[in-house]
Amino acid sequence: MKPLEPANPAATVWGMGIKTQKTLSIATALAALAGGxxxxxxxxxxxxxxxxxxxxxxxxxxxSNPAGQQPAGAGLMVPLVEGATQLxxxxxxxxxxxxxxxxxxxKVTVDFRPDGTLTYNDGCNTGNxxxxxxxxxxxxxxxxxxxxxxxxxGAEVAANDLKTILRAGPAVFQxxxxxxxxxxxGQSIEFVKLPVRVVD
Numbered sequence: 001m002k003p004l005e006p007a008n009p010a011a012t013v014w015g016m017g018i019k020t021q022k023t024l025s026i027a028t029a030l031a032a033l034a035g036g037x038x039x040x041x042x043x044x045x046x047x048x049x050x051x052x053x054x055x056x057x058x059x060x061x062x063x064s065n066p067a068g069q070q071p072a073g074a075g076l077m078v079p080l081v082e083g084a085t086q087l088x089x090x091x092x093x094x095x096x097x098x099x100x101x102x103x104x105x106x107k108v109t110v111d112f113r114p115d116g117t118l119t120y121n122d123g124c125n126t127g128n129x130x131x132x133x134x135x136x137x138x139x140x141x142x143x144x145x146x147x148x149x150x151x152x153x154g155a156e157v158a159a160n161d162l163k164t165i166l167r168a169g170p171a172v173f174q175x176x177x178x179x180x181x182x183x184x185x186g187q188s189i190e191f192v193k194l195p196v197r198v199v200d
Contacts, residue, residue: 100191122159
């Protein structure tokens with residue numbers, strides 16, 4: 001006698017309402033996975049693959065970070081805010097009169113010193129360089145010299161974003177009285193001006 005094909009619990013779970021989906025326990029999700037792997041032969045192998053894919057999708061949806069929180073490994077780049085005002089070259093240096101901290105990652109800082117040097121912490125490594133403000137108000141940053149520490153899981157994304165924007169010759173934009181953005185080609189990293197300069 002041909003064994004009965006079990007119903008696919010993963011598919012049933014996806015048919016539930018959002019509230020039920022969010023309260024699904026890990027044990028129930030694992031039971032759904034186990035239930036989807038009972039097929040035999042080629043059909044069973046295909047069913048196992050489908051069930052595993054559905055379980056991965058379920059776990060990603062069910063156990064993701066709450067809305068509004070940056071997940072681990074989130075980048076710093078955001079589209080430049082509409083209405084942000086680019087600072088002319090004679091206003092750039094006065095605006096960079098203190099340490100800047102990334103708005104969505106408080107481990108990332110950059111400090112443009114009045115003597116034409118800069119220091120930064122990308123959340124993974126610390127580094128330094130030189131910079132100039134050109135006639136268009138863009139920052140022209142020299143070679144970046146940094147430590148070579150192993151990064152915590154996910155930290156590379158933010159670290160790479162910071163170095164990418166520094167190397168891109170960013171313009172400086174005023175987003176609001178306490179927020180500056182370094183931006184190039186429509187992408188930006190937003191920074192909050194700290195009350196005092198951080199001394200490394």
